[in-house]
Amino acid sequence: MHPSYVRQYNATRIFHALRANPGITKRGLTDLTGCDKSTVSAILRAFEDIGFVESDAAQETGKRGRPSANYRLSADNGLLIGVHLEFEQMAIVAASIDGTPIRKWSQPLPTDPAALATDLRHAIGALCHEISRSQDEIRAIGITLPGLVESSGGLAHAPSLDWYETDIGNLLRDQIDAPVYIDNDTNAAAMAEYLFGQCGQLTDFVMIDGGLGLGGGIFLDGRPYRGASGFGGELGHIKVVPDGRICGCGAQGCLSAYIAAPALLAAAQRSLRVRNVEELIRAAKDGAPPILDLFEDSGRHLGRALSDIVNIFNPSAIVLGGIVGRIWPYAEITARKELAKLAMRAPLQNTQILVSDISAAETPVGAVALALEGFTSLDGQKPGPW
Ligand SMILES: [Zn+2]
Structure with a gap:
Protein backbone atom coordinates (compact mmCIF):
# COMPACT_ATOMS: atom_id res chain seq x y z
CA MET A 1 0.00 0.00 0.00
CA HIS A 2 1.30 3.44 -0.91
CA PRO A 3 2.61 5.35 2.17
CA SER A 4 0.54 8.46 1.33
CA TYR A 5 -2.62 6.31 1.28
CA VAL A 6 -1.70 4.83 4.67
CA ARG A 7 -1.18 8.32 6.05
CA GLN A 8 -4.54 9.49 4.70
CA TYR A 9 -6.22 6.40 6.08
CA ASN A 10 -4.74 7.00 9.52
CA ALA A 11 -5.53 10.72 9.38
CA THR A 12 -9.16 9.96 8.57
CA ARG A 13 -9.44 7.55 11.48
CA ILE A 14 -7.87 10.07 13.85
CA PHE A 15 -10.19 12.81 12.53
CA HIS A 16 -13.28 10.71 13.26
CA ALA A 17 -11.94 9.62 16.65
CA LEU A 18 -11.48 13.31 17.56
CA ARG A 19 -14.93 14.11 16.24
CA ALA A 20 -16.63 11.41 18.27
CA ASN A 21 -14.54 11.99 21.42
CA PRO A 22 -13.86 15.69 21.97
CA GLY A 23 -11.18 16.24 24.59
CA ILE A 24 -9.46 12.92 23.89
CA THR A 25 -5.77 12.49 24.76
CA LYS A 26 -3.00 11.17 22.51
CA ARG A 27 -3.09 7.97 24.50
CA GLY A 28 -6.82 7.73 23.90
CA LEU A 29 -6.28 8.23 20.18
CA THR A 30 -3.63 5.49 19.98
CA ASP A 31 -5.93 3.10 21.87
CA LEU A 32 -8.93 3.94 19.73
CA THR A 33 -7.34 3.97 16.29
CA GLY A 34 -4.54 1.43 16.70
CA CYS A 35 -2.08 4.00 15.28
CA ASP A 36 1.27 4.22 17.07
CA LYS A 37 2.25 7.20 19.21
CA SER A 38 4.49 8.85 16.66
CA THR A 39 1.84 8.60 13.92
CA VAL A 40 -0.79 10.14 16.23
CA SER A 41 1.61 12.97 17.17
CA ALA A 42 2.58 13.71 13.56
CA ILE A 43 -1.04 13.78 12.37
CA LEU A 44 -2.16 15.94 15.30
CA ARG A 45 0.65 18.39 14.49
CA ALA A 46 -0.50 18.52 10.86
CA PHE A 47 -4.10 19.11 11.99
CA GLU A 48 -2.96 21.87 14.35
CA ASP A 49 -0.94 23.50 11.57
CA ILE A 50 -4.05 23.82 9.40
CA GLY A 51 -6.14 24.97 12.34
CA PHE A 52 -8.40 21.90 12.53
CA VAL A 53 -7.44 20.87 16.02
CA GLU A 54 -7.16 22.72 19.31
CA SER A 55 -5.53 21.45 22.44
CA ASP A 56 -4.59 22.55 25.89
CA ALA A 57 -1.10 21.24 25.14
CA ALA A 58 0.50 24.15 27.01
CA GLN A 59 -0.34 22.27 30.20
CA GLU A 60 1.43 19.17 29.00
CA THR A 61 4.77 18.76 30.69
CA GLY A 62 5.38 15.09 30.19
CA LYS A 63 5.98 14.70 33.94
CA ARG A 64 4.25 11.88 35.65
CA GLY A 65 1.07 12.83 37.44
CA ARG A 66 0.42 15.88 35.25
CA PRO A 67 -2.64 15.80 33.04
CA SER A 68 -2.10 14.93 29.37
CA ALA A 69 -3.25 17.41 26.77
CA ASN A 70 -6.79 17.11 25.50
CA TYR A 71 -7.49 17.48 21.80
CA ARG A 72 -10.66 18.50 20.00
CA LEU A 73 -11.66 19.59 16.53
CA SER A 74 -11.83 23.35 16.21
CA ALA A 75 -15.31 24.84 15.96
CA ASP A 76 -13.94 27.95 14.22
CA ASN A 77 -12.12 26.52 11.24
CA GLY A 78 -13.85 24.85 8.34
CA MET A 191 -25.09 8.09 6.81
CA ALA A 192 -26.26 10.51 9.52
CA GLU A 193 -27.22 7.56 11.72
CA TYR A 194 -23.73 6.15 11.21
CA LEU A 195 -21.86 9.40 11.84
CA PHE A 196 -24.06 11.13 14.43
CA GLY A 197 -26.73 8.69 15.57
CA GLN A 198 -27.37 5.30 17.08
CA CYS A 199 -25.47 3.24 14.50
CA GLY A 200 -21.91 4.55 14.99
CA GLN A 201 -20.69 1.14 16.13
CA LEU A 202 -22.64 -0.91 13.59
CA THR A 203 -21.23 -2.12 10.30
CA ASP A 204 -24.47 -3.54 8.90
CA PHE A 205 -27.76 -1.74 9.26
CA VAL A 206 -30.69 -0.64 7.19
CA MET A 207 -32.74 2.52 7.40
CA ILE A 208 -36.32 3.09 6.32
CA ASP A 209 -37.26 6.75 6.29
CA GLY A 210 -40.59 8.12 5.27
CA GLY A 211 -42.41 11.30 4.47
CA LEU A 212 -44.16 12.00 1.19
CA GLY A 213 -42.56 8.81 -0.09
CA LEU A 214 -40.67 6.01 1.60
CA GLY A 215 -36.97 5.50 1.08
CA GLY A 216 -34.33 3.07 2.21
CA GLY A 217 -30.65 3.31 3.03
CA ILE A 218 -28.41 0.26 3.30
CA PHE A 219 -25.12 0.18 5.17
CA LEU A 220 -23.08 -2.95 4.58
CA ASP A 221 -19.68 -3.81 5.97
CA GLY A 222 -19.20 -0.24 7.28
CA ARG A 223 -20.05 1.47 3.99
CA PRO A 224 -23.19 2.74 2.31
CA TYR A 225 -24.39 0.36 -0.36
CA ARG A 226 -25.72 2.27 -3.36
CA GLY A 227 -25.86 -0.41 -6.05
CA ALA A 228 -24.31 -0.52 -9.50
CA SER A 229 -25.51 2.94 -10.55
CA GLY A 230 -26.53 4.52 -7.25
CA PHE A 231 -30.20 3.58 -7.36
CA GLY A 232 -30.05 0.76 -4.80
CA GLY A 233 -31.86 0.62 -1.49
CA GLU A 234 -35.39 1.55 -2.60
CA LEU A 235 -36.90 -0.37 0.29
CA GLY A 236 -40.12 1.64 0.16
CA HIS A 237 -40.94 -0.32 -2.97
CA ILE A 238 -40.76 -3.78 -1.45
CA LYS A 239 -44.03 -5.43 -2.43
CA VAL A 240 -46.24 -6.12 0.59
CA VAL A 241 -49.63 -6.77 -1.09
CA PRO A 242 -49.80 -8.85 -4.31
CA ASP A 243 -51.65 -6.81 -6.95
CA GLY A 244 -52.23 -4.17 -4.30
CA ARG A 245 -52.55 -0.40 -4.50
CA ILE A 246 -50.89 1.50 -7.31
CA CYS A 247 -47.70 3.15 -6.07
CA GLY A 248 -46.17 6.43 -7.26
CA CYS A 249 -43.40 4.37 -8.87
CA GLY A 250 -45.97 2.84 -11.22
CA ALA A 251 -45.91 -0.65 -9.68
CA GLN A 252 -48.51 -2.19 -7.39
CA GLY A 253 -48.52 -3.20 -3.75
CA CYS A 254 -45.39 -1.31 -2.61
CA LEU A 255 -44.92 -0.54 1.10
CA SER A 256 -44.84 3.14 0.18
CA ALA A 257 -48.40 2.93 -1.18
CA TYR A 258 -49.55 1.92 2.32
CA ILE A 259 -47.44 3.72 4.90
CA ALA A 260 -46.01 6.88 3.31
CA ALA A 261 -47.67 9.97 4.80
CA PRO A 262 -50.11 10.66 1.89
CA ALA A 263 -51.34 7.04 1.93
CA LEU A 264 -51.90 7.08 5.70
CA LEU A 265 -53.64 10.44 5.58
CA ALA A 266 -55.91 9.36 2.73
CA ALA A 267 -56.87 6.20 4.61
CA ALA A 268 -57.45 8.11 7.87
CA GLN A 269 -59.59 10.75 6.18
CA ARG A 270 -62.15 8.11 5.24
CA SER A 271 -63.27 8.05 8.87
CA LEU A 272 -61.82 11.11 10.62
CA ARG A 273 -61.05 14.75 9.89
CA VAL A 274 -57.26 14.87 10.02
CA ARG A 275 -55.47 17.44 7.90
CA ASN A 276 -51.82 16.52 8.41
CA VAL A 277 -49.40 14.09 10.01
CA GLU A 278 -49.42 15.98 13.33
CA GLU A 279 -53.18 15.59 13.62
CA LEU A 280 -52.94 11.97 12.57
CA ILE A 281 -50.43 11.14 15.31
CA ARG A 282 -52.44 13.15 17.84
CA ALA A 283 -55.54 11.11 16.98
CA ALA A 284 -53.55 7.93 17.62
CA LYS A 285 -52.30 9.31 20.95
CA ASP A 286 -55.91 10.11 21.86
CA GLY A 287 -56.80 6.51 21.10
CA ALA A 288 -59.08 7.14 18.10
CA PRO A 289 -60.14 3.57 17.12
CA PRO A 290 -60.03 4.02 13.30
CA ILE A 291 -56.48 5.38 13.50
CA LEU A 292 -55.35 2.64 15.85
CA ASP A 293 -56.82 0.08 13.43
CA LEU A 294 -55.09 1.81 10.53
CA PHE A 295 -51.72 1.73 12.31
CA GLU A 296 -52.20 -1.94 13.22
CA ASP A 297 -52.68 -2.64 9.52
CA SER A 298 -49.63 -0.51 8.78
CA GLY A 299 -47.72 -2.73 11.22
CA ARG A 300 -48.68 -5.82 9.20
CA HIS A 301 -47.45 -4.23 5.97
CA LEU A 302 -44.29 -2.97 7.61
CA GLY A 303 -43.63 -6.35 9.25
CA ARG A 304 -43.81 -8.03 5.85
CA ALA A 305 -41.25 -5.63 4.39
CA LEU A 306 -39.01 -5.89 7.45
CA SER A 307 -39.02 -9.68 7.22
CA ASP A 308 -37.59 -9.47 3.69
CA ILE A 309 -34.95 -7.03 4.89
CA VAL A 310 -33.99 -9.32 7.79
CA ASN A 311 -33.80 -12.38 5.53
CA ILE A 312 -31.81 -10.66 2.78
CA PHE A 313 -29.37 -8.48 4.72
CA ASN A 314 -29.13 -9.97 8.22
CA PRO A 315 -28.64 -6.45 9.61
CA SER A 316 -27.70 -5.68 13.23
CA ALA A 317 -30.33 -2.96 13.23
CA ILE A 318 -33.18 -1.55 11.21
CA VAL A 319 -33.66 2.15 11.91
CA LEU A 320 -37.09 3.66 11.36
CA GLY A 321 -37.24 7.37 10.56
CA GLY A 322 -39.84 10.00 9.72
CA ILE A 323 -43.45 8.82 9.54
CA VAL A 324 -42.38 5.18 9.95
CA GLY A 325 -40.71 5.95 13.29
CA ARG A 326 -43.73 7.97 14.40
CA ILE A 327 -46.28 5.21 13.77
CA TRP A 328 -44.01 2.49 15.21
CA PRO A 329 -45.36 2.70 18.80
CA TYR A 330 -48.83 1.87 17.42
CA ALA A 331 -47.70 -0.55 14.71
CA GLU A 332 -45.05 -2.46 16.66
CA ILE A 333 -47.17 -5.31 17.98
CA THR A 334 -48.60 -6.34 14.60
CA ALA A 335 -45.27 -5.69 12.85
CA ARG A 336 -43.43 -7.96 15.29
CA LYS A 337 -46.07 -10.70 14.90
CA GLU A 338 -45.62 -10.57 11.14
CA LEU A 339 -41.85 -10.58 11.52
CA ALA A 340 -41.97 -13.63 13.79
CA LYS A 341 -44.11 -15.39 11.20
CA LEU A 342 -42.11 -14.50 8.09
CA ALA A 343 -38.49 -13.79 9.00
CA MET A 344 -35.97 -16.51 9.62
CA ARG A 345 -35.41 -16.91 13.32
CA ALA A 346 -31.60 -16.77 13.44
CA PRO A 347 -31.12 -13.40 11.70
CA LEU A 348 -34.25 -11.96 13.38
CA GLN A 349 -32.82 -12.68 16.84
CA ASN A 350 -29.86 -10.46 16.07
CA THR A 351 -31.79 -7.55 14.57
CA GLN A 352 -32.66 -4.59 16.76
CA ILE A 353 -35.39 -2.25 15.57
CA LEU A 354 -34.59 1.35 16.46
CA VAL A 355 -36.50 4.59 16.03
CA SER A 356 -34.35 7.43 14.71
CA ASP A 357 -33.94 10.44 17.02
CA ILE A 358 -32.13 12.32 14.28
CA SER A 359 -34.98 12.21 11.80
CA ALA A 360 -37.27 13.81 14.39
CA ALA A 361 -34.86 16.70 15.04
CA GLU A 362 -35.70 20.23 13.91
ZN1 LIG B 1 -43.46 1.66 -5.58
Whole structure:
Protein backbone atom coordinates (compact mmCIF):
# COMPACT_ATOMS: atom_id res chain seq x y z
CA MET A 1 0.00 0.00 0.00
CA HIS A 2 1.30 3.44 -0.91
CA PRO A 3 2.61 5.35 2.17
CA SER A 4 0.54 8.46 1.33
CA TYR A 5 -2.62 6.31 1.28
CA VAL A 6 -1.70 4.83 4.67
CA ARG A 7 -1.18 8.32 6.05
CA GLN A 8 -4.54 9.49 4.70
CA TYR A 9 -6.22 6.40 6.08
CA ASN A 10 -4.74 7.00 9.52
CA ALA A 11 -5.53 10.72 9.38
CA THR A 12 -9.16 9.96 8.57
CA ARG A 13 -9.44 7.55 11.48
CA ILE A 14 -7.87 10.07 13.85
CA PHE A 15 -10.19 12.81 12.53
CA HIS A 16 -13.28 10.71 13.26
CA ALA A 17 -11.94 9.62 16.65
CA LEU A 18 -11.48 13.31 17.56
CA ARG A 19 -14.93 14.11 16.24
CA ALA A 20 -16.63 11.41 18.27
CA ASN A 21 -14.54 11.99 21.42
CA PRO A 22 -13.86 15.69 21.97
CA GLY A 23 -11.18 16.24 24.59
CA ILE A 24 -9.46 12.92 23.89
CA THR A 25 -5.77 12.49 24.76
CA LYS A 26 -3.00 11.17 22.51
CA ARG A 27 -3.09 7.97 24.50
CA GLY A 28 -6.82 7.73 23.90
CA LEU A 29 -6.28 8.23 20.18
CA THR A 30 -3.63 5.49 19.98
CA ASP A 31 -5.93 3.10 21.87
CA LEU A 32 -8.93 3.94 19.73
CA THR A 33 -7.34 3.97 16.29
CA GLY A 34 -4.54 1.43 16.70
CA CYS A 35 -2.08 4.00 15.28
CA ASP A 36 1.27 4.22 17.07
CA LYS A 37 2.25 7.20 19.21
CA SER A 38 4.49 8.85 16.66
CA THR A 39 1.84 8.60 13.92
CA VAL A 40 -0.79 10.14 16.23
CA SER A 41 1.61 12.97 17.17
CA ALA A 42 2.58 13.71 13.56
CA ILE A 43 -1.04 13.78 12.37
CA LEU A 44 -2.16 15.94 15.30
CA ARG A 45 0.65 18.39 14.49
CA ALA A 46 -0.50 18.52 10.86
CA PHE A 47 -4.10 19.11 11.99
CA GLU A 48 -2.96 21.87 14.35
CA ASP A 49 -0.94 23.50 11.57
CA ILE A 50 -4.05 23.82 9.40
CA GLY A 51 -6.14 24.97 12.34
CA PHE A 52 -8.40 21.90 12.53
CA VAL A 53 -7.44 20.87 16.02
CA GLU A 54 -7.16 22.72 19.31
CA SER A 55 -5.53 21.45 22.44
CA ASP A 56 -4.59 22.55 25.89
CA ALA A 57 -1.10 21.24 25.14
CA ALA A 58 0.50 24.15 27.01
CA GLN A 59 -0.34 22.27 30.20
CA GLU A 60 1.43 19.17 29.00
CA THR A 61 4.77 18.76 30.69
CA GLY A 62 5.38 15.09 30.19
CA LYS A 63 5.98 14.70 33.94
CA ARG A 64 4.25 11.88 35.65
CA GLY A 65 1.07 12.83 37.44
CA ARG A 66 0.42 15.88 35.25
CA PRO A 67 -2.64 15.80 33.04
CA SER A 68 -2.10 14.93 29.37
CA ALA A 69 -3.25 17.41 26.77
CA ASN A 70 -6.79 17.11 25.50
CA TYR A 71 -7.49 17.48 21.80
CA ARG A 72 -10.66 18.50 20.00
CA LEU A 73 -11.66 19.59 16.53
CA SER A 74 -11.83 23.35 16.21
CA ALA A 75 -15.31 24.84 15.96
CA ASP A 76 -13.94 27.95 14.22
CA ASN A 77 -12.12 26.52 11.24
CA GLY A 78 -13.85 24.85 8.34
CA LEU A 79 -17.51 24.61 7.42
CA LEU A 80 -19.70 21.92 5.96
CA ILE A 81 -22.88 22.84 4.12
CA GLY A 82 -25.88 20.52 3.89
CA VAL A 83 -28.64 21.23 1.39
CA HIS A 84 -31.94 19.35 1.66
CA LEU A 85 -34.06 19.67 -1.47
CA GLU A 86 -37.64 18.93 -0.54
CA PHE A 87 -41.12 19.40 -1.94
CA GLU A 88 -41.37 23.12 -2.75
CA GLN A 89 -38.58 24.16 -0.40
CA MET A 90 -34.93 23.73 0.41
CA ALA A 91 -33.29 23.74 3.82
CA ILE A 92 -29.64 24.75 3.98
CA VAL A 93 -27.60 23.94 7.06
CA ALA A 94 -24.18 25.35 7.93
CA ALA A 95 -22.22 23.05 10.24
CA SER A 96 -18.80 23.07 11.82
CA ILE A 97 -16.22 20.63 10.55
CA ASP A 98 -17.32 17.95 13.03
CA GLY A 99 -20.87 18.12 11.65
CA THR A 100 -22.44 20.15 14.48
CA PRO A 101 -25.15 22.36 12.95
CA ILE A 102 -24.61 26.12 13.38
CA ARG A 103 -27.54 27.64 11.51
CA LYS A 104 -30.42 26.52 9.30
CA TRP A 105 -31.90 28.53 6.46
CA SER A 106 -35.03 27.68 4.48
CA GLN A 107 -36.26 29.09 1.20
CA PRO A 108 -38.48 28.05 -1.70
CA LEU A 109 -37.13 25.45 -4.09
CA PRO A 110 -36.83 26.86 -7.61
CA THR A 111 -39.33 25.21 -9.96
CA ASP A 112 -36.71 25.24 -12.70
CA PRO A 113 -33.65 23.20 -11.65
CA ALA A 114 -31.52 25.46 -13.86
CA ALA A 115 -32.02 28.19 -11.23
CA LEU A 116 -30.69 25.97 -8.42
CA ALA A 117 -27.03 26.96 -8.72
CA THR A 118 -27.73 30.70 -8.56
CA ASP A 119 -30.26 30.35 -5.72
CA LEU A 120 -27.91 28.14 -3.78
CA ARG A 121 -24.90 30.41 -4.29
CA HIS A 122 -26.86 33.38 -2.94
CA ALA A 123 -28.34 31.39 -0.06
CA ILE A 124 -24.95 29.99 1.01
CA GLY A 125 -23.43 33.47 0.79
CA ALA A 126 -26.21 34.91 2.95
CA LEU A 127 -25.98 32.06 5.44
CA CYS A 128 -22.19 32.48 5.82
CA HIS A 129 -22.69 36.22 6.26
CA GLU A 130 -25.32 35.61 8.94
CA ILE A 131 -22.94 33.44 10.97
CA SER A 132 -19.97 35.75 10.25
CA ARG A 133 -17.93 33.06 8.51
CA SER A 134 -16.06 33.16 5.23
CA GLN A 135 -17.20 31.04 2.29
CA ASP A 136 -13.53 30.11 1.85
CA GLU A 137 -13.99 27.89 4.90
CA ILE A 138 -16.44 25.60 3.11
CA ARG A 139 -14.80 22.18 2.73
CA ALA A 140 -17.71 20.26 1.21
CA ILE A 141 -21.37 20.60 0.29
CA GLY A 142 -23.80 17.71 0.61
CA ILE A 143 -27.06 17.81 -1.33
CA THR A 144 -29.93 15.40 -0.72
CA LEU A 145 -33.18 14.98 -2.57
CA PRO A 146 -36.17 12.65 -2.51
CA GLY A 147 -35.56 10.57 -5.60
CA LEU A 148 -33.03 8.54 -7.49
CA VAL A 149 -29.51 9.87 -7.82
CA GLU A 150 -27.00 8.31 -10.16
CA SER A 151 -23.71 7.78 -8.36
CA SER A 152 -21.55 8.82 -11.29
CA GLY A 153 -22.29 12.52 -11.29
CA GLY A 154 -25.53 13.68 -9.82
CA LEU A 155 -28.07 12.82 -12.50
CA ALA A 156 -31.31 12.88 -10.54
CA HIS A 157 -34.87 11.74 -11.06
CA ALA A 158 -37.14 13.29 -8.46
CA PRO A 159 -40.82 13.10 -9.47
CA SER A 160 -41.95 14.69 -6.17
CA LEU A 161 -39.91 17.80 -7.08
CA ASP A 162 -41.09 17.55 -10.67
CA TRP A 163 -37.44 17.20 -11.70
CA TYR A 164 -36.59 14.55 -14.24
CA GLU A 165 -33.22 13.55 -15.68
CA THR A 166 -31.69 16.58 -14.03
CA ASP A 167 -27.90 16.63 -13.90
CA ILE A 168 -27.51 18.54 -10.64
CA GLY A 169 -23.78 17.89 -10.50
CA ASN A 170 -23.33 19.54 -13.86
CA LEU A 171 -25.60 22.47 -12.99
CA LEU A 172 -23.56 23.27 -9.89
CA ARG A 173 -20.05 22.47 -10.99
CA ASP A 174 -19.28 25.82 -12.62
CA GLN A 175 -20.95 27.97 -10.02
CA ILE A 176 -20.09 26.42 -6.69
CA ASP A 177 -16.47 26.46 -5.66
CA ALA A 178 -16.39 23.49 -3.29
CA PRO A 179 -16.65 19.73 -3.70
CA VAL A 180 -20.34 18.78 -3.98
CA TYR A 181 -21.72 15.36 -2.98
CA ILE A 182 -25.25 14.48 -4.06
CA ASP A 183 -27.34 11.56 -2.88
CA ASN A 184 -30.81 10.30 -2.19
CA ASP A 185 -32.18 11.65 1.11
CA THR A 186 -32.54 8.26 2.81
CA ASN A 187 -29.01 7.15 1.93
CA ALA A 188 -27.92 10.40 3.56
CA ALA A 189 -30.18 9.75 6.57
CA ALA A 190 -28.48 6.37 7.01
CA MET A 191 -25.09 8.09 6.81
CA ALA A 192 -26.26 10.51 9.52
CA GLU A 193 -27.22 7.56 11.72
CA TYR A 194 -23.73 6.15 11.21
CA LEU A 195 -21.86 9.40 11.84
CA PHE A 196 -24.06 11.13 14.43
CA GLY A 197 -26.73 8.69 15.57
CA GLN A 198 -27.37 5.30 17.08
CA CYS A 199 -25.47 3.24 14.50
CA GLY A 200 -21.91 4.55 14.99
CA GLN A 201 -20.69 1.14 16.13
CA LEU A 202 -22.64 -0.91 13.59
CA THR A 203 -21.23 -2.12 10.30
CA ASP A 204 -24.47 -3.54 8.90
CA PHE A 205 -27.76 -1.74 9.26
CA VAL A 206 -30.69 -0.64 7.19
CA MET A 207 -32.74 2.52 7.40
CA ILE A 208 -36.32 3.09 6.32
CA ASP A 209 -37.26 6.75 6.29
CA GLY A 210 -40.59 8.12 5.27
CA GLY A 211 -42.41 11.30 4.47
CA LEU A 212 -44.16 12.00 1.19
CA GLY A 213 -42.56 8.81 -0.09
CA LEU A 214 -40.67 6.01 1.60
CA GLY A 215 -36.97 5.50 1.08
CA GLY A 216 -34.33 3.07 2.21
CA GLY A 217 -30.65 3.31 3.03
CA ILE A 218 -28.41 0.26 3.30
CA PHE A 219 -25.12 0.18 5.17
CA LEU A 220 -23.08 -2.95 4.58
CA ASP A 221 -19.68 -3.81 5.97
CA GLY A 222 -19.20 -0.24 7.28
CA ARG A 223 -20.05 1.47 3.99
CA PRO A 224 -23.19 2.74 2.31
CA TYR A 225 -24.39 0.36 -0.36
CA ARG A 226 -25.72 2.27 -3.36
CA GLY A 227 -25.86 -0.41 -6.05
CA ALA A 228 -24.31 -0.52 -9.50
CA SER A 229 -25.51 2.94 -10.55
CA GLY A 230 -26.53 4.52 -7.25
CA PHE A 231 -30.20 3.58 -7.36
CA GLY A 232 -30.05 0.76 -4.80
CA GLY A 233 -31.86 0.62 -1.49
CA GLU A 234 -35.39 1.55 -2.60
CA LEU A 235 -36.90 -0.37 0.29
CA GLY A 236 -40.12 1.64 0.16
CA HIS A 237 -40.94 -0.32 -2.97
CA ILE A 238 -40.76 -3.78 -1.45
CA LYS A 239 -44.03 -5.43 -2.43
CA VAL A 240 -46.24 -6.12 0.59
CA VAL A 241 -49.63 -6.77 -1.09
CA PRO A 242 -49.80 -8.85 -4.31
CA ASP A 243 -51.65 -6.81 -6.95
CA GLY A 244 -52.23 -4.17 -4.30
CA ARG A 245 -52.55 -0.40 -4.50
CA ILE A 246 -50.89 1.50 -7.31
CA CYS A 247 -47.70 3.15 -6.07
CA GLY A 248 -46.17 6.43 -7.26
CA CYS A 249 -43.40 4.37 -8.87
CA GLY A 250 -45.97 2.84 -11.22
CA ALA A 251 -45.91 -0.65 -9.68
CA GLN A 252 -48.51 -2.19 -7.39
CA GLY A 253 -48.52 -3.20 -3.75
CA CYS A 254 -45.39 -1.31 -2.61
CA LEU A 255 -44.92 -0.54 1.10
CA SER A 256 -44.84 3.14 0.18
CA ALA A 257 -48.40 2.93 -1.18
CA TYR A 258 -49.55 1.92 2.32
CA ILE A 259 -47.44 3.72 4.90
CA ALA A 260 -46.01 6.88 3.31
CA ALA A 261 -47.67 9.97 4.80
CA PRO A 262 -50.11 10.66 1.89
CA ALA A 263 -51.34 7.04 1.93
CA LEU A 264 -51.90 7.08 5.70
CA LEU A 265 -53.64 10.44 5.58
CA ALA A 266 -55.91 9.36 2.73
CA ALA A 267 -56.87 6.20 4.61
CA ALA A 268 -57.45 8.11 7.87
CA GLN A 269 -59.59 10.75 6.18
CA ARG A 270 -62.15 8.11 5.24
CA SER A 271 -63.27 8.05 8.87
CA LEU A 272 -61.82 11.11 10.62
CA ARG A 273 -61.05 14.75 9.89
CA VAL A 274 -57.26 14.87 10.02
CA ARG A 275 -55.47 17.44 7.90
CA ASN A 276 -51.82 16.52 8.41
CA VAL A 277 -49.40 14.09 10.01
CA GLU A 278 -49.42 15.98 13.33
CA GLU A 279 -53.18 15.59 13.62
CA LEU A 280 -52.94 11.97 12.57
CA ILE A 281 -50.43 11.14 15.31
CA ARG A 282 -52.44 13.15 17.84
CA ALA A 283 -55.54 11.11 16.98
CA ALA A 284 -53.55 7.93 17.62
CA LYS A 285 -52.30 9.31 20.95
CA ASP A 286 -55.91 10.11 21.86
CA GLY A 287 -56.80 6.51 21.10
CA ALA A 288 -59.08 7.14 18.10
CA PRO A 289 -60.14 3.57 17.12
CA PRO A 290 -60.03 4.02 13.30
CA ILE A 291 -56.48 5.38 13.50
CA LEU A 292 -55.35 2.64 15.85
CA ASP A 293 -56.82 0.08 13.43
CA LEU A 294 -55.09 1.81 10.53
CA PHE A 295 -51.72 1.73 12.31
CA GLU A 296 -52.20 -1.94 13.22
CA ASP A 297 -52.68 -2.64 9.52
CA SER A 298 -49.63 -0.51 8.78
CA GLY A 299 -47.72 -2.73 11.22
CA ARG A 300 -48.68 -5.82 9.20
CA HIS A 301 -47.45 -4.23 5.97
CA LEU A 302 -44.29 -2.97 7.61
CA GLY A 303 -43.63 -6.35 9.25
CA ARG A 304 -43.81 -8.03 5.85
CA ALA A 305 -41.25 -5.63 4.39
CA LEU A 306 -39.01 -5.89 7.45
CA SER A 307 -39.02 -9.68 7.22
CA ASP A 308 -37.59 -9.47 3.69
CA ILE A 309 -34.95 -7.03 4.89
CA VAL A 310 -33.99 -9.32 7.79
CA ASN A 311 -33.80 -12.38 5.53
CA ILE A 312 -31.81 -10.66 2.78
CA PHE A 313 -29.37 -8.48 4.72
CA ASN A 314 -29.13 -9.97 8.22
CA PRO A 315 -28.64 -6.45 9.61
CA SER A 316 -27.70 -5.68 13.23
CA ALA A 317 -30.33 -2.96 13.23
CA ILE A 318 -33.18 -1.55 11.21
CA VAL A 319 -33.66 2.15 11.91
CA LEU A 320 -37.09 3.66 11.36
CA GLY A 321 -37.24 7.37 10.56
CA GLY A 322 -39.84 10.00 9.72
CA ILE A 323 -43.45 8.82 9.54
CA VAL A 324 -42.38 5.18 9.95
CA GLY A 325 -40.71 5.95 13.29
CA ARG A 326 -43.73 7.97 14.40
CA ILE A 327 -46.28 5.21 13.77
CA TRP A 328 -44.01 2.49 15.21
CA PRO A 329 -45.36 2.70 18.80
CA TYR A 330 -48.83 1.87 17.42
CA ALA A 331 -47.70 -0.55 14.71
CA GLU A 332 -45.05 -2.46 16.66
CA ILE A 333 -47.17 -5.31 17.98
CA THR A 334 -48.60 -6.34 14.60
CA ALA A 335 -45.27 -5.69 12.85
CA ARG A 336 -43.43 -7.96 15.29
CA LYS A 337 -46.07 -10.70 14.90
CA GLU A 338 -45.62 -10.57 11.14
CA LEU A 339 -41.85 -10.58 11.52
CA ALA A 340 -41.97 -13.63 13.79
CA LYS A 341 -44.11 -15.39 11.20
CA LEU A 342 -42.11 -14.50 8.09
CA ALA A 343 -38.49 -13.79 9.00
CA MET A 344 -35.97 -16.51 9.62
CA ARG A 345 -35.41 -16.91 13.32
CA ALA A 346 -31.60 -16.77 13.44
CA PRO A 347 -31.12 -13.40 11.70
CA LEU A 348 -34.25 -11.96 13.38
CA GLN A 349 -32.82 -12.68 16.84
CA ASN A 350 -29.86 -10.46 16.07
CA THR A 351 -31.79 -7.55 14.57
CA GLN A 352 -32.66 -4.59 16.76
CA ILE A 353 -35.39 -2.25 15.57
CA LEU A 354 -34.59 1.35 16.46
CA VAL A 355 -36.50 4.59 16.03
CA SER A 356 -34.35 7.43 14.71
CA ASP A 357 -33.94 10.44 17.02
CA ILE A 358 -32.13 12.32 14.28
CA SER A 359 -34.98 12.21 11.80
CA ALA A 360 -37.27 13.81 14.39
CA ALA A 361 -34.86 16.70 15.04
CA GLU A 362 -35.70 20.23 13.91
CA THR A 363 -32.48 20.63 11.91
CA PRO A 364 -31.92 18.00 9.22
CA VAL A 365 -28.37 16.65 9.19
CA GLY A 366 -28.44 14.05 6.39
CA ALA A 367 -26.88 16.40 3.86
CA VAL A 368 -24.26 17.52 6.40
CA ALA A 369 -23.43 13.83 6.97
CA LEU A 370 -23.02 13.44 3.22
CA ALA A 371 -20.66 16.43 3.10
CA LEU A 372 -18.68 15.05 6.04
CA GLU A 373 -18.48 11.62 4.43
CA GLY A 374 -17.28 13.17 1.16
CA PHE A 375 -14.78 15.39 2.90
CA THR A 376 -13.20 12.57 4.88
CA SER A 377 -13.58 9.83 2.31
CA LEU A 378 -10.38 8.44 0.84
CA ASP A 379 -11.97 8.38 -2.57
CA GLY A 380 -13.75 11.73 -2.28
CA GLN A 381 -13.27 14.47 -4.88
CA LYS A 382 -10.91 16.32 -2.57
CA PRO A 383 -9.98 14.15 0.40
CA GLY A 384 -9.35 15.96 3.68
CA PRO A 385 -6.34 18.23 3.59
CA TRP A 386 -3.97 15.77 5.20
ZN1 LIG B 1 -43.46 1.66 -5.58
